[in-house]
Amino acid sequence: MTTAGIENPTLAPLKENLQSVIYGKSECIDVMIVALLAGGSVLIEDVPGVGKTTLAKALAKSIDAKFRRIQFTPDLLPADILGSSIYNPVSGDFRFDRGPIFCNILLADEINRASPRTQSALLEAMNEIQATIEGQRHPLPKPFVVIATENPIEFHGTFPLPEAQMDRFLVRLGIGYPTVEVEVDILKSHAHDEPLDRIQPVLKLEQVRQIQQEVSNVHADNGILEYIVEIVHATRHDNRLRLGVSTRGTLMLSKAARARAYFQKRDYVIPDDVLWLVPYVLPHRILLTSKTRHSGAIAKEIVTDIVSHIKVPV
Numbered sequence: 001m002t003t004a005g006i007e008n009p010t011l012a013p014l015k016e017n018l019q020s021v022i023y024g025k026s027e028c029i030d031v032m033i034v035a036l037l038a039g040g041s042v043l044i045e046d047v048p049g050v051g052k053t054t055l056a057k058a059l060a061k062s063i064d065a066k067f068r069r070i071q072f073t074p075d076l077l078p079a080d081i082l083g084s085s086i087y088n089p090v091s092g093d094f095r096f097d098r099g100p101i102f103c104n105i106l107l108a109d110e111i112n113r114a115s116p117r118t119q120s121a122l123l124e125a126m127n128e129i130q131a132t133i134e135g136q137r138h139p140l141p142k143p144f145v146v147i148a149t150e151n152p153i154e155f156h157g158t159f160p161l162p163e164a165q166m167d168r169f170l171v172r173l174g175i176g177y178p179t180v181e182v183e184v185d186i187l188k189s190h191a192h193d194e195p196l197d198r199i200q201p202v203l204k205l206e207q208v209r210q211i212q213q214e215v216s217n218v219h220a221d222n223g224i225l226e227y228i229v230e231i232v233h234a235t236r237h238d239n240r241l242r243l244g245v246s247t248r249g250t251l252m253l254s255k256a257a258r259a260r261a262y263f264q265k266r267d268y269v270i271p272d273d274v275l276w277l278v279p280y281v282l283p284h285r286i287l288l289t290s291k292t293r294h295s296g297a298i299a300k301e302i303v304t305d306i307v308s309h310i311k312v313p314v
Helices: 009-019 026-038 052-062 080-083 118-129 180-189 205-216 221-236 247-263 271-281 291-294 297-306
Strands: 039-044 066-072 083-088 093-098 105-109 131-133 138-139 145-152 169-173 242-245
Touching: 009 026, 009 052, 009 180, 009 271, 026 039, 026 052, 039 131, 052 066, 052 105, 052 145, 066 093, 066 242, 080 083, 083 221, 118 145, 138 291, 145 271, 169 247, 169 271, 221 271, 247 271, 271 297
Parallel strands: 039 145, 039 169, 066 105, 105 145
Antiparallel strands: 083 093, 131 138
């Protein structure tokens, strides 16, 4: 259904860096890079120990970005993420102490362990790259990307992410276990030191900001835009779904398609860009009906089926 294409040589060192710490997961790495180019956040849903945190740290080191990690727990408060004003009894003034959200790449580890109130502290940041704290607007550094992880097999002490928050993640992906051959290579690579320690910056933050601007200028003709809208509208009228893709989802699919075209060294979007991204951008934005869910169907399969019945523009 998709073709490999020719990757942008400017981004080749970045991909090489990520592949040096995450073996055998080329497509997952491509999705991460596309998300960075589009300025979108990433939700990684997978079992523990497959490299979620390592991938986030490697991405931050590769672009020389300010990286912060927050371990989400049930007692975590919004102020622990955003920051708060601290009173100075000597001067009688309040000083704003910035929280860990003021960074370029924020790793929200096990995000579903925090309460919905605390999870919501990220909503504005993910959507508008700013945080309103005690009535004051605080712009966040650019680029700003949230990489959130959640463990799908542990339900005790977790809070499902609300639809509004899920909708703000550009992509959702899973890394998965490596093959036998790849896992042997992983053992060899960790024999003497940590591959993550060998990562050196290959892009500057200013370069990333410039690339993100160039991505927004990638052309998508009316046929592509109509194709995206037709896919989204089909999800809203499918009787297997209780909730279809939002307009935010439409915009994000379009932005991601431009980023993927840039990654493939093109200044225009083709249908293949949209098709490649659909499994990562759309399934987490829909809700299945109870009947569909109990039948054993999963969102990704339904989205794939919907797209297969829509004519691809020539």
